[in-house]
Amino acid sequence: MKKKIIAMILASAMALSLAACAGTGSAPAAPAAGGDAAPAAEAEGGDAAPAAGDIQAIWKAAADEADDAVPGENDDRAFKKFDHVVEVHYGYQIDPVDTTLPEGDTVDNNQYTRYLLENFNIKMVCDWTAGNNSDFAQKVSLAIASNSLPDAVIAPNRNYLVQAARADELADLSTVFNDYASKQVKQIVETTGTRAFENGSVDGTFVALPNITVDTDGVYIYFIRQDWLDQLGIEVPKTAAELGAAAKAFKEAGLSPDYAIAGIDAGGRTYSNFLNSSNNGYGFDALYQAFNATPGYFLRDENGELYWGTTTDEMKAALECLHQWYADGLINPEIGVTTNGDNANGVKNGTCGIFMGPWWSLGYGNGDSFRNDPNADWQAYPLYTEDGEWNIHMKDIGTTYTMVNKNASDEVKEAIVIINNVLVRDESIFDTSVAIAWYPLRNTMAAADECEYEYENLMSILAGEATADEYQIGGDKFNGLYKNTANDAATLRDVISEDYDPANILHVTDCDVMTNNGQFNRFYAIFVGDRPYATIEPNKKIYSELYYTIDGMETYWTTISDLEDAEILKFITGARSLDEWDQFCKDWHVQGGDQVLELVNEFLK
Amino acid sequence: MANKNSSVKGRTRSTGIAYWIMVLPGYIWLFMFSIVPMVGIVMAFQDYNPSKGWFGSKWVGMKWFEYLLVIPDAKRALVNTLIIAVSKVVLNIVIPLVFALLLNEVKNMKFKKAVQTIVYLPHFISWVILANIITNMLGANGILNLIMKTVGHEPVLLMTMPQYFRQLLIGTDVWKEFGYNAVIYLAALTGISPNLYEAAAIDGASKWQSVWHITIPGLIPTIVLLTTLAMGNVLNAGFDQVFNMYNQLVMSTGDILDTYVYRVGITNMQFSLATAAGLFKSVVSFVLVVTSYVLANKFADYNIF
Known part of the structure; x- marks a missing residue:
């Protein structure tokens, strides 16, 4: 009798554990509902109007x-x-x-x-x-x-x-x-x-x-504590080597006790690829560019052959530099391991003096940094190649x-x-x-050059060449396309001191951080974060041949992007030696990279 | 056995219904969440597209299984799964057993109950929380590295070291579960008749001898039962634990079949490939459960069903 009860209980326990085992199998079964509905809807859509859905056919122009x-x-x-x-x-x-x-x-x-x-x-x-x-x-x-x-x-x-x-x-x-x-x-x-x-x-x-x-969302620069540079008497770094030296100096001087260069969180990438070609905060995109590497992009060589930007010698050189930095303790040792935004802690609490990202990384991106220390003079600069070129990779429109x-x-x-x-x-x-x-469902829409437009026009107000009133609705210089200009012009003086001389670059000490903190963040992003792209003409603009995946590519892409994400990080931390770089490139090509390149090549013809 | 059954036949019939009612919810759940979704297995043999569904998608035979065999990631995941899961299965049987035997010898009841309750508690912390606690404890500013710093050692970032990640997974899992698993042994220990110990003591058996000749044999059915049930988990290395603890740096030793299926199927929407991998896992688990059932029956003469 007793045995029987136990057997019953066990049987039900078994049943339960089996159900648990099968859990993974059951999840992908769900799409059936979507699948069933499809054919009927297609038929409806097809009957109603042949051109349904084609927005260009019905578009009423803005004018x-x-x-x-x-x-x-x-x-x-x-x-x-x-x-x-x-x-x-x-x-x-x-x-x-x-x-x-x-x-x-x-x-x-x-x-x-x-x-x-x-x-x-x-x-x-x-x-x-x-x-x-x-x-x-x-x-x-x-x-x-x-x-x-x-x-x-x-x-x-x-x-x-x-x-x-x-x-x-x-x-x-x-x-x-x-x-x-x-x-x-x-x-x-x-x-x-x-x-x-x-x-x-x-x-x-x-x-x-x-x-x-805005285009500048995909333009990567590096950010550095100018006040620390001044304190240590270091020139603004232009190349990767100089940036590394500055980071080392920050660390040795005790300004960055833990690490001098911030990195990505778990699940992030150290560079933006063709699928997510912009807004990669805390990546190392600016550094790769300085080595003429364009990882994660489909590119063409001088013979017109399609190739993958990651598996190149330039990339290897960039990774050698990054690995050296990591080994020297300059980069956050927990790169790729921290979670929930902890990678930004050093920047926010004033112990880390260098990171990379797009223009909004300053102000919008590191607002806490200024709230904690209103004298944290973050500045943004491009990182040049050894030849002194600034080559930037360009993003998809969105x-x-x-x-x-x-x-x-x-x-x-x-x-x-x-x-x-x-x-x-x-x-x-x-x-x-x-x-x-x-803001709910915020999916930004802005003119591609909005930030540069604002930089120039707001600077002209600061320089006294124009007045804020001219940019208000009904004013001579009002332009509805640049949606924020009117308000920005009107609030400029809430943030930026009368003593600021537009001939110099803007420092945090020229600003009132707290009175209108929202606008401070915006102005700092525009005047400092976007200054490189607004004022310096890049030598080269590099576009990916493709910005989305195409049919047939997904399976291979899953495998090789997984491989790439894990191995690149390991090369940086030294978990894998760069002596094995050629093996990695080979693996990438064999495991599906070649098929992907072939598909893309075929598609682009 | 047969005699016993026939002697209580009348009672079995009426009470049997009550038992069936008791297990019914379990079976309904099993049917809804395990049997019905099995239809989805067809996706493993199709080039599945959600818009075409199971009936419209193209049949591709064994393509995905063949592909799985050549992807290094899948092989790596299988190896990791086996190492992690087998270690967990073995340690989760052995360590609670040893612990239960030791605790059983403690005569101070208050102390015994207190220890039992304390080691039992981690079982109730979910991995989502525990993984974060562990990650923080082992992080650059965690307690481990604070100690390292005070003794003048270089910081050690365990969470970035693939060579220790499996041990970390296994160790934390055993730590979390051993108190809970020991309860089953403790229950079995109370079921062993004190008469046997008294008789052994009269015959002059030492403490060690009575453990070896009375306690262990008395526990054998429980050990066999737990082992057999655990075999079904031999390819379950613990999704929620690994998923919450791993990162790209420890992928080489930490990626298991479940996390692989998750990334492929859910993140990258390769439904067919993920289903194939999941099916592969289920088939292997099924074979292992059946084998261990047969073995338990043959060698330990123990029928689970």
């Missing part, structure tokens, strides 16, 4: 649209207020270490979401969040695989968009975007020619609001996409377009001391 309502106001099209509350569900990536959100506010109840609710009757409901890039990407991918996308979510790169579109989970946004995009948004879209339309379309249907970012669930109602679709319009128009009047990243 033909009526002017938008002024910031803060409503109109009846792009900035209409719904007569009842429209709920928009979304999934969103948040910054787990952000400290700017006031106590009690949440991802879907903060000053930005309340603004949308009060002025437009749009209620944001956040279904799920993720704290870092890879977690977010995984959640999006799961949502696609299980056909459970919220009303709107941002695709981390084009692969997710294509996957979701081919699974027929996305709404056709061509009509609603044409009807409701603001004049300003349309102007920005038109500055890209047809690139934005193409980016937002999959198989001819416009299924996503493409992200259109990397991310706002995808809308196919089952979203028309009102929800309109709301999503309006949310984007509002961000583009009103970002300048928001109090951005609460990080703008808390």
Whole structure:
């Protein structure tokens, strides 16, 4: 009897453990629902109108649209207020270490979401969040695989968009975007020619609001504590060797007791590749460039042969330099291991004096650094090659996409377009001391040269060549395309001291950090972070031959990108000797790299 | 056995239904989450595309399995899985056993209960939390390196060293679970009749002899049972632990089949390849469970079912 009971209990325990074992097998089974729905929908779409989804066919040019309502106001099209509350569900990536959100506010109840609710009757409901890039990407991918996308979510790169579109989970946004995009948004879209339309379309249907970012998002420079350089009497480093020497001096002088150069968090890459060609904070992109290496890009040699940017001798030389730095204790020893933004701790608490990234890494990116020490004089400089050239790699027009669930109602679709319009128009009047990243579904749209335009025009105001009033709405120099200029011009003197002489570079000591902290962050990013790209003409601009994956490439790409991500980091830390570099290159090519190059070559013909 | 059964036949029938009702929820769960999703196995033999579904996707036969065999990552994951999981299985049987035997000899009941409760607690901390605690403890500014610094040693970053990562995984897992596993042995120990010990003592057996000739044989059924059940886990190196603790630097020794399947299937959306890898794992686990069941039956004369 007793035995029997035990046997029963064990049998059920077995059953349970079997169920647990099979857990991994069951997850991928979910997409069935999405698959079943597909054929029916295709038939519908096909019957209705042959050109459905082709946004270029129906596009009404920005010039033909009526002017938008002024910031803060409503109109009846792009900035209409719904007569009842429209709920928009979304999934969103948040910054787990952000400290700017006031106590009690949440991802879907903060000053930005309340603004949308009060002025437009749009209620944001956040279904799920993720704290870092890879977690977010995984959640999006799961949502696609299980056909459970919220009303709107941002695709981390084009692969997710294509996957979701081919699974027929996305709404056709061509009509609603044409009807409701603001004049300003349309102007920005038109500055890209047809690139934005193409980016937002999959198989001819416009299924996503493409992200259109400033070019300088993909231009990498290095950041250094100028006050420390001055204290130690070191010239501004121009080359990798000089930068290494400065880092060593920082460490020896005790300014950087732990490490002098910050690195990436776990799951990050030390360089941005063709899929994520911009905004790689804390990577070493600037250094690779200084060795003429363009890792992660599809490039052509002088004979027109396609090759992969990582498996090159230049890359090996760059890695030798990085490994030396690592061995000397200059780079964060926990590079690639820290989690949840801990990689930035040294920069924020004033113990690390060097890091790399795009323009916004200063100000927007390291605001805590100035709040902790208002005299932390971070400056941005390009890193040149030994020959004195500044060769930069250029990004895709945008990397991310706002995808809308196919089952979203028309009102929800309109709301999503309006949310984007509002961000583009009103970002300048928001109090951005609460990080703008808390704006729901923020998927930036900006003219490619916005930062450089602002740099020049705001500098001319500082130099007394123009007045802030000329940039206000109705003023001579007002230009709706450069959406933030009016407000920036008006608030310039909140931050920058009257004593500042525009003939010199801007220092943190010329600024008032705390009075208007949001604008301080922005001005510091523009005047210091973007100064290299705004004032120095690069010698070469390097584009990838391709910025997204193509059919047939995914399987190989999975394998080789995994290999690349793990091995590059190991070469840096010395877990793998660079003597094995040739073996790595061979492995990369054999394990699928050759097939990928062949596919891409064929595709580009 | 047969006699016993027939003598209580009448009772078995009525109480049998009660037992079936007791296991029913387990079986429903099993059916819903393990049997039904098995249909998804077809994806392993297809070039699966979510929009075409199981019926529309192209059949590719064994392509993905062949591909798995040539990908170094998959092989590496298999080797890591075997090393990590086998070590965990063995240590999670041996260490709790030794611990239970030692604790059993403790005569102070308060102390015994206190120790038992304390070592039992880590079992209830989820890996998400524990992995972060461990990562921080072993980090550059963690307690380990603070001690290293005070004794004037160079900092040691264990989480970046592939050569120690497996040991770290195994060690932390055993640390977390041994108290919990020991409970089963402690229960079995109380089931051994004190008469046997008394008889042995009268016959002049030493402490060691009575452990060897009474306690261990008394525990054999439990050991066999736990071993057999553990065999099903021989390819389960513990997804939640590894996933929360590993990073790119320790991938070479830390990547296991489950994390590999996760990265391939969920992160990179290679559903077919991931299903193939998952199916491969399940088949191997199934063979191992059946084998160990047969072996337990043959050599230890113990029927689990």
